Amino acid sequence: EWVTPKAAKYYSSYNPSTGELLAETAQAEKKDVDAAIAAARAAFETWSETPGVVRARYMYAIARNIQKHHRLLAVLESMDNGKPIRESRDVDVPLLARHFYYYAGWAQLMETELRDYQPVGVIGQIIPWNFPLMMLAWKIAPAIAMGNTVVLKPASNTRLSALLFAEVVAEAGLPPGVVNIITGSGVAGEMIVTHPDVDKIAFTGSTEIGRTLRHLTAGSGKKISLELGGKSPVVVFEDADLDAAVEGVVDAIWFNQGQVCCAGSRLIVQENVAARFIQKLKTRMGHLRVGDSLDKSIDMGAIVDKSQWDTVDHWVKMGAQEGGNVFQPDIPLPTKGLFYKPTLITDLDPAASTVQEEIFGPVLVSLTFRTPEIKAGALWVNCHNVFDAAGGFGGYRESGFGREGGREGLFEYIRPKWMERPRPDLVTGDGGRGTGDANAWGEHTPSRPARPEAGRGNGRVGLPPVDRTPKMYVGGKQVRPDGAYTLAVIGAKGKIVGQVGDGNRKDIRNAVEAAHAALEARQGWAMRHGYNRSQILYFIAENLD
Numbered sequence: 273e274w275v276t277p278k279a280a281k282y283y284s285s286y287n288p289s290t291g292e293l294l295a296e297t298a299q300a301e302k303k304d305v306d307a308a309i310a311a312a313r314a315a316f317e318t319w320s321e322t323p324g325v326v327r328a329r330y331m332y333a334i335a336r337n338i339q340k341h342h343r344l345l346a347v348l349e350s351m352d353n354g355k356p357i358r359e360s361r362d363v364d365v366p367l368l369a370r371h372f373y374y375y376a377g378w379a380q381l382m383e384t385e386l387r388d389y390q391p392v393g394v395i396g397q398i399i400p401w402n403f404p405l406m407m408l409a410w411k412i413a414p415a416i417a418m419g420n421t422v423v424l425k426p427a428s429n430t431r432l433s434a435l436l437f438a439e440v441v442a443e444a445g446l447p448p449g450v451v452n453i454i455t456g457s458g459v460a461g462e463m464i465v466t467h468p469d470v471d472k473i474a475f476t477g478s479t480e481i482g483r484t485l486r487h488l489t490a491g492s493g494k495k496i497s498l499e500l501g502g503k504s505p506v507v508v509f510e511d512a513d514l515d516a517a518v519e520g521v522v523d524a525i526w527f528n529q530g531q532v533c534c535a536g537s538r539l540i541v542q543e544n545v546a547a548r549f550i551q552k553l554k555t556r557m558g559h560l561r562v563g564d565s566l567d568k569s570i571d572m573g574a575i576v577d578k579s580q581w582d583t584v585d586h587w588v589k590m591g592a593q594e595g596g597n598v599f600q601p602d603i604p605l606p607t608k609g610l611f612y613k614p615t616l617i618t619d620l621d622p623a624a625s626t627v628q629e630e631i632f633g634p635v636l637v638s639l640t641f642r643t644p645e646i647k648a649g650a651l652w653v654n655c656h657n658v659f660d661a662a663g664g665f666g667g668y669r670e671s672g673f674g675r676e677g678g679r680e681g682l683f684e685y686i687r688p689k690w691m692e693r694p695r696p697d698l699v700t701g702d703g704g705r706g707t708g709d710a711n712a713w714g715e716h717t718p719s720r721p722a723r724p725e726a727g728r729g730n731g732r733v734g735l736p737p738v739d740r741t742p743k744m745y746v747g748g749k750q751v752r753p754d755g756a757y758t759l760a761v762i763g764a765k766g767k768i769v770g771q772v773g774d775g776n777r778k779d780i781r782n783a784v785e786a787a788h789a790a791l792e793a794r795q796g797w798a799m800r801h802g803y804n805r806s807q808i809l810y811f812i813a814e815n816l817d
Contacts, residue, residue: 273448275304275307276298277298277299277300277301277304278301278303278304279299279301281298281299281301282296282297282298282299283296283297283298283299283428283431283455283457284296285297285352285429285430285431285432286577287351287352287354287565288353288354288565288573288574288575288576288577288609288610289351289354289563289564289565289566289573289574289606289608289609289610289611290564290608290609291608291609294351294352294432295432297431297432297435297455298454298455298456299455299456299457299460300425300454300455300456300460301456301460302463304454304456304460305423305454305456305460305463305464305467306467308423308452308454309394309396309423309452309464309467309469309470310469311448311449311452312394312421312422312423312449312450312452313393313394313421313469314449315421315447315448315449315450316391316393316394316419316420316421316449318447319416319419319420319421319447319449319450320390320391320419320420320421321419322419323383324379324380324381324382324383324417324419325379325380327376327379327416327417327419328376328377328379328380328417329376330416330444330445330446330447331372331373331375331376331379331413331416331417332372332373332376333444333445333446334372334440334441334444334446335369335370335372335373335376336444337440337443337444338365338368338369338372338440339369341436341440342361342365342366342369343361344436345360345365345368345405345433345436345437345440346360346361346364346365347360347566348432348433348436349364349365349404349405349433350565350566350573351432351565351566352404352430352431352432352433353401353402353404353430353433353565353576354529354565354573354574354575354576354610355528355529355531355565355573356565356567356568356570356571356572356573357565357566357567357568358568359527359528360405363406364403364405364406365405367406367409367661368405368406368408368409370409370661371409371410371413371414371661371677372409372413373661374413374661375413375414375417375661376417378414378417378418378679379417379418382417382418382419386418386686388688388689389418389686389687389688389689390419390686390687390688390689391418391419391420391686392418392420392471392472392495392686392687393420393421393470393471393472394420394421394422394423394469394470394471394472395411395415395420395421395422395423395470395471395472395473395474396422396423396425396464396465396467396470396472396473396474397411397412397415397422397423397424397425397473397474397475398424398425398461398464398465398473398474398475398476398477399411399424399425399426399427399434399476399477400427400476400477400533401426401427401428401429401430401531401576402528402531402532402533402576402632403528403532404426404427404430404431404433404434405433405434405437407476408424408426408433408434408437409661410476410676410677410681411424411474411476411676412424412451413661414676414681414684415474416450416451418686420472421449421450421451421452422450422451422452423452423453423454423464423470424451424452424453424454425453425454425455425456425460425461425464426453426455428455428456428457428458429576429577430576431455434453434455435453435455437453438451438453458481462488465485465488465489466488466492468492470494471494471495472494472495472496472497472684473485473489473494473495473496473497474496474497474676474684475496475497475498475499476498476499476500476533477499477500477501478500478501478630479500479501479630482498482500485498486498495684495687497675497676497684499533499676500533501533501630501632502533502534502630503537503538503627503628503629503630504524504534504535504536504537504538505536505538505539505540506520506521506524506525506536506538506539506540507540507541507641508521508539508540508541508542508545508549509542510542510544510545512545514545514548514549514552515552517549518549518552518553518556519556521536521539521553521636522556522557522560522571524536525537525539525614525634525635525636526560526571526572526614526634528573529572529573529574529575529612529633529634530631530632530633530634530635530636531575531576531580531632531633535632536636537630537631537635537636537637538627538636538637538638538639539553539616539636539637539638539639540638540639540640540641541638541639541640541641542640542641542642543640543641543642546638546640550616550618550638553616554599554601554616557599557601557614557616558601558602558603560572560601560603560614561603562603562604562605562606562611562612562613562614563606563611564606564609572611572614572634573611574609574610574611575610575611575612575633576610577610578610580610580632580633581610581612583631583632583633584612584631584632584633584634584635585612587626587629587631587633587635588615588617588635590625590626591617591620591624591626591635591637592617594620594621594624594625594626595619595620595621595624596617596618596619596620596624596626596637597617597618597619598615598616598617599615599616599617599618600613600614600615600616601613601614612633612634613634614634614636615634615635615636616636616637616638617635617636617637617638618637618638620637620638620639622639627639661677661678742758742771742772742773743773744773744775744779744783746779746782746783746786747782747783747786747789747790748786748790751782752773753773753774753775753776753779754775754776754778754779754782755773755774755775755776755779757773757774757776758771758772758773758774759771759772759773759774
């Protein structure tokens with residue numbers, strides 16, 4: 273049901289293509305967040321026990337309603353976000369329906385294919401502004417299919433399509449409290465993340481905010497999945513069809529104005545065809561059309577808001593300052609609206625910040641290569657930005673962890689039946705047990721531990737405790753830590769039972785380099801026969817006995 277916010281505070285949503293006011297939406301505060309989470313918790317008690325075939329019927333109804341309101345959803349998405357109508361009409365809304373159809377099938381199979389698993393509980397979900405409807409589908413569909421209930425907060429500047437989706441859900445007759453959508457600023461998102469009655473956080477957004485969420489959830493026992501930013505490359509080899517590759521680059525970087533977490537924002541071309549390919553690309557850029565998001569014939573729409581426009585412009589100027597050659601085609605832009613020309617920056621050093629940092633706009637940087645070696649979370653061949661509900665998607669390293677979509681995406685929203693959410697059981701200062709509030713960490717810090725007892729000596733002064741140099745095991749041998757710091761290991765009785773080295777950045781770097789060397793060597797661990805690895809593990813087990 274629609275509820276009035278506790279405080280009469282509202283946020284204005286504007287059409288980035290025209291600057292016109294679209295609507296005013298509520299700014300949620302703590303009481304609103306608490307009410308949404310309480311509704312989700314109450315609904316979880318019955319929704320989690322609802323048979324999968326029944327949950328599937330609701331999801332099929334939602335999918336059919338999405339198709340029924342296809343045009344309305346597409347138009348509102350383009351007006352609210354600024355993306356071309358042909359993208360929201362032909363990509364976003366069909367994928368929205370596809371995800372609910374796909375996961376409805378998994379809801380029916382949960383009792384047979386996933387019978388040893390159970391839903392996680394109440395899921396807090398925070399989505400970005402670049403694909404409001406598609407991100408919503410990635411988050412909500414697998415969660416409710418597995419019997420969870422959700423509290424979702426859309427991005428501050430693209431709220432309208434999420435609120436329209438709430439109408440679609442209500443029309444399908446979904447039980448109250450299964451899907452809850454609140455609108456608000458980042459403060460409301462933080463309230464969801466830190467709320468003790470939320471069992472999992474699913475977030476898509478910037479790497480910086482992802483790091484913050486890791487800190488906020490540490491020690492709380494909550495599951496978390498992060499789909500963060502990146503600087504994805506498009507790699508063009510010398511034997512490629514260069515004309516077809518140009519079209520692939522256009523789709524990779526200027527789809528949704530480059531506001532895509534996996535946008536092909538780095539062009540890496542084999543050295544001996546680079547000059548010819550760049551010239552073909554510049555010619556193609558001169559034929560791109562930029563205009564109103566509801567114009568069916570445009571290639572690029574508007575940047576989502578003025579803040580993001582300023583960010584894009586800052587990085588283009590930074591690229592020029594770092595020695596890059598900035599190319600923008602001589603094409604017309606509308607006089608009103610937040611539009612930006614497609615941009616290509618060449619001749620940059622690979623270490624330049626413009627090459628390394630995510631710009632999240634219609635800006636492509638170009639480099640050359642001689643030999644390829646790839647480590648990435650997703651890899652497309654002869655295409656880019658191709659998604660399907662049955663295919664998992666996610667990041668690598670600082671681009672996040674966890675997967676969305678496909679069977680692997682289900683495991684973000686279930687856990688083994690024997691496992692309950694671990695909650696911190698803190699020790700209070702007087703030796704009693706705490707409340708389990710992760711924010712209370714530090715209050716239970718024990719008093720200074722007793723030193724080990726001295727050994728026996730011939731005189732009145734006892735022998736000092738044995739003092740050995742703490743070492744680490746790196747690269748198959750014991751090594752001293754780079755720094756001289758140590759950490760005390762405290763036993764159950766509060767006494768120091770030993771000391772270990774406190775590693776620093778250099779120690780971690782050495783360990784990671786040693787692990788990579790062992791993995792990638794010609795006779796490395798990964799290349800050994802499984803039988804050989806098993807014999808080594810058996811030998812270790814025998815020695816542990």
